[in-house]
Amino acid sequence: MRGSTLFLLFAIAFVVLNAVFLITQRLPFSEEGVGIIIAAGLTLAVYSFLYKDNPAFKFAEHLYIGVAIGYNMAVDWHANLVPNLIDPLFSPKDEPDYTLVIPMALGILMFSRFVPKLLWLSRWTIAAIVGWGAGVAIPRSITENILEQAKSSFSPVAGPDGFSLANVAAIICLIGVLSVLFYFFFSIEHKGAAGRFSRIGVWFLMVSFGAAFGYTVMARMALLIGRIWFLLADWLKLLKV
Amino acid sequence: MALVKRRIPLALAFCLGVVFAIQYYVPHPVSETVLTRSNLWVIIITSFSIVLGLSSLLHIHIGKMRTLAPGWGYSAVLVASLVTTAALGFVLGKDPGSPVFWIYTTMYVPLSGTMFSILAFFIASAAYKAFRARTLEATILLVAAIVVMLGNVPIGFLMHKYIPVVGNWIYQNPNMAAQRGILLGLSLSFVATSLKIIFGIERAYLGGGD
Amino acid sequence: MSVLTKLLAIDRRIIFLVIAAAVVLSLFFPMRLEVAVTPPVESIYKTIESLPEGSVVLVSNDYDPSSKPELYPMSVALFRHCFKKNLKVVAMTLWVTGEGLIADALNAALKDERFKDKKEGEDYVFLGAKVGGSAVIMGMGQDIAGTFPKDYKKRPVTDLPLMKNLKTLTDFDYVVSIAAGSPGVDDWVIYGSEYLRKKKPKRVELAAGCTGVMATQYYPYLDSGQINGLLGGMKGAAEYESLIQWKDQGTYQMDAESVTHIIIIAFVILGNIAYFTIRKSRGNVTGEAK
Numbered sequence: 001m002r003g004s005t006l007f008l009l010f011a012i013a014f015v016v017l018n019a020v021f022l023i024t025q026r027l028p029f030s031e032e033g034v035g036i037i038i039a040a041g042l043t044l045a046v047y048s049f050l051y052k053d054n055p056a057f058k059f060a061e062h063l064y065i066g067v068a069i070g071y072n073m074a075v076d077w078h079a080n081l082v083p084n085l086i087d088p089l090f091s092p093k094d095e096p097d098y099t100l101v102i103p104m105a106l107g108i109l110m111f112s113r114f115v116p117k118l119l120w121l122s123r124w125t126i127a128a129i130v131g132w133g134a135g136v137a138i139p140r141s142i143t144e145n146i147l148e149q150a151k152s153s154f155s156p157v158a159g160p161d162g163f164s165l166a167n168v169a170a171i172i173c174l175i176g177v178l179s180v181l182f183y184f185f186f187s188i189e190h191k192g193a194a195g196r197f198s199r200i201g202v203w204f205l206m207v208s209f210g211a212a213f214g215y216t217v218m219a220r221m222a223l224l225i226g227r228i229w230f231l232l233a234d235w236l237k238l239l240k241v
Numbered sequence: 242m243a244l245v246k247r248r249i250p251l252a253l254a255f256c257l258g259v260v261f262a263i264q265y266y267v268p269h270p271v272s273e274t275v276l277t278r279s280n281l282w283v284i285i286i287t288s289f290s291i292v293l294g295l296s297s298l299l300h301i302h303i304g305k306m307r308t309l310a311p312g313w314g315y316s317a318v319l320v321a322s323l324v325t326t327a328a329l330g331f332v333l334g335k336d337p338g339s340p341v342f343w344i345y346t347t348m349y350v351p352l353s354g355t356m357f358s359i360l361a362f363f364i365a366s367a368a369y370k371a372f373r374a375r376t377l378e379a380t381i382l383l384v385a386a387i388v389v390m391l392g393n394v395p396i397g398f399l400m401h402k403y404i405p406v407v408g409n410w411i412y413q414n415p416n417m418a419a420q421r422g423i424l425l426g427l428s429l430s431f432v433a434t435s436l437k438i439i440f441g442i443e444r445a446y447l448g449g450g451d
Numbered sequence: 452m453s454v455l456t457k458l459l460a461i462d463r464r465i466i467f468l469v470i471a472a473a474v475v476l477s478l479f480f481p482m483r484l485e486v487a488v489t490p491p492v493e494s495i496y497k498t499i500e501s502l503p504e505g506s507v508v509l510v511s512n513d514y515d516p517s518s519k520p521e522l523y524p525m526s527v528a529l530f531r532h533c534f535k536k537n538l539k540v541v542a543m544t545l546w547v548t549g550e551g552l553i554a555d556a557l558n559a560a561l562k563d564e565r566f567k568d569k570k571e572g573e574d575y576v577f578l579g580a581k582v583g584g585s586a587v588i589m590g591m592g593q594d595i596a597g598t599f600p601k602d603y604k605k606r607p608v609t610d611l612p613l614m615k616n617l618k619t620l621t622d623f624d625y626v627v628s629i630a631a632g633s634p635g636v637d638d639w640v641i642y643g644s645e646y647l648r649k650k651k652p653k654r655v656e657l658a659a660g661c662t663g664v665m666a667t668q669y670y671p672y673l674d675s676g677q678i679n680g681l682l683g684g685m686k687g688a689a690e691y692e693s694l695i696q697w698k699d700q701g702t703y704q705m706d707a708e709s710v711t712h713i714i715i716i717a718f719v720i721l722g723n724i725a726y727f728t729i730r731k732s733r734g735n736v737t738g739e740a741k
Contacts, residue, residue, distance in 0.1 A: 070344075073295070073327045135262040135439065145431075173421075204415050215663035224362070284590065413673070
């Protein structure tokens with residue numbers, strides 16, 4: 001059967017099914033009901049990609065990008081620019097906060113990227129943000145990601161009650177941390193004893209990647225289960241909680 | 242011109258980088274005020290930058306529409322949906338009950354969820370066709386993955402009550418050790434790159450040209 | 452051997468159909484299997500259980516609809532637990548595209564009859580979304596009202612009774628970051644910890660919830676005590692629902708997870724058996740040719 005015929009048949013079946021749902025009040029003939037039908041249609045349009053790339057999928061894909069960016073901009077305006085800039089500067093309760101002219105000017109400067117001759121102006125804003133970001137990040141990353149993590153790597157080998165399984169685990173972890181760090185240290189050739197130690201690091205990394213794969217499978221399946229739940233419970237009303 | 246186009250931005254990055262790196266260690270109220278103001282300013286500037294990403298996207302798609310290039314219809318869908326959603330949002334707001342909120346729940350939520358859920362199928366296909374225990378390392382990866390996968394689900398607990406315990410032990414010990422090694426390495430290189438940015442050695446963020 | 456070769460060369464659309472069928476059937480015929488609770492999840496539960504009535508919990512829900520099936524049940528379960536314990540909740544998000552979803556999660560948690568007396572502004576507040584990641588967190592560390600001048604419904608934050616005594620992050624009793632990426636848990640640990648540690652005599656604890664994809668990365672923070680608990684993916688949500696004895700989507704969907712996991716494991720084992728059998732037989736043929 002040709003792809004276009006198959007698509008047409010599915011489209012007709014979808015329309016007929018939803019018409020029946022609306023007529024029989026299985027779905028309410030309201031904003032909510034129409035919304036569920038649109039959501040189900042878009043879901044099936046995206047899943048049609050699993051059979052073959054097709055116009056329905058392309059339509060859904062482009063719609064997704066457009067709606068995502070449009071929504072992003074709308075929320076950004078109402079949740080960020082209005083309360084943090086527009087209101088305090090142009091409609092304040094007390095005195096206007098004139099210092100906000102500086103970030104407003106820096107923000108507007110970024111739009112100079114649209115004019116090739118003035119593109120260099122946007123570098124001022126980017127440099128300011130990048131410099132600020134690097135400055136605030138350095139001491140905090142050192143404290144939280146380096147010092148705290150290094151401190152935790154060196155647990156006592158034996159506690160007040162002597163040697164226990166927890167201490168064995170601590171030693172295994174210490175060997176793991178050091179061997180993984182050593183694996184990524186390329187200034188020394190990984191040969192002989194160094195090579196063997198770096199190989200231990202590879203084994204720890206493989207266990208970690210296997211664990212990550214296991215969690216990733218669960219994550220991806222969760223997304224699929226969520227969408228199929230919506231189709232069966234909210235659209236077709238075949239499942240009840 | 243090189244002064245305003247490159248040197249001043251580099252100097253700005255240097256000054257701000259040094260000031261805010263030192264600020265962390267200065268508990269004086271003035272230092273705290275400087276950080277408070279800068280946080281607010283960064284929030285405002287970041288809000289402006291959201292519009293920027295738009296420009297190259299619109300440039301590509303409006304270009305396609307103008308020249309009637311293959312797929313221009315889809316570009317029209319993108320531009321129309323973007324403009325409509327943004328305009329409705331600016332004018333009528335984004336709160337529950339607004340048209341934009343309806344578009345969000347009816348279109349954005351299902352599309353977003355479905356796009357990413359497709360990966361579930363591909364992960365199953367990849368597991369069958371590509372996941373091979375060809376080497377010792379691949380076997381270790383495979384065994385760890387299987388143990389952890391069983392530990393993550395109720396059926397593993399049903400098979401044996403210690404399967405979730407072993408899975409959790411793998412996460413909290415060998416996995417934790419490897420991830421800590423990666424985290425330490427990444428953090429060290431992040432600090433090094435940040436220092437290179439502050440001292441003007443790393444200039445990629447300025448872009449090309451004069 | 453041709454059977455195994457055909458099996459290995461099977462059209463991937465058949466694999467897709469098998470997965471889809473497995474999910475559909477397991478949703479129709481649930482096994483209602485018990486979910487085993489793990490210590491990282493139990494730790495968050497115990498912390499919230501130990502908070503006195505009236506304590507304030509900050510929940511930073513940093514995700515968007517692409518992570519809804521995993522993280523939305525977590526948010527709802529956490530809100531329900533807090534409301535059950537008569538704790539106050541302040542919700543926020545660092546992801547602009549997640550704002551509508553978090554408002555929905557709060558409403559879903561409040562639907563229950565037992566919570567009909569909960570008043571917005573007094574028992575819970577939704578601050579809305581704010582871009583800036585680290586800047587927002589550090590801003591909250593110094594001045595919450597300056598960072599979030601208005602809440603989700605555009606009311607001045609200083610006018611809300613709940614927010615009157617909440618000036619900085621140290622005024623909270625517990626902070627939970629439920630995140631799908633960046634900005635998220637990493638930013639709360641790196642930029643928020645310095646403020647959370649300022650509370651005396653005991654620091655404000657930070658907990659994390661995340662998608663399965665990110666979960667393995669946060670075990671170093673759990674081990675070092677920078678986070679005191681971790682909810683990992685849908686499993687974490689299901690475990691938490693079983694602890695608060697309020698089963699919802701997180702739990703109901705775990706049966707389908709079980710079935711799909713077994714199928715994936717079977718695919719991996721079958722694929723390897725077929726591969727090595729074919730390889731061995733090709734090796735035998737080569738040997739005979741010699």
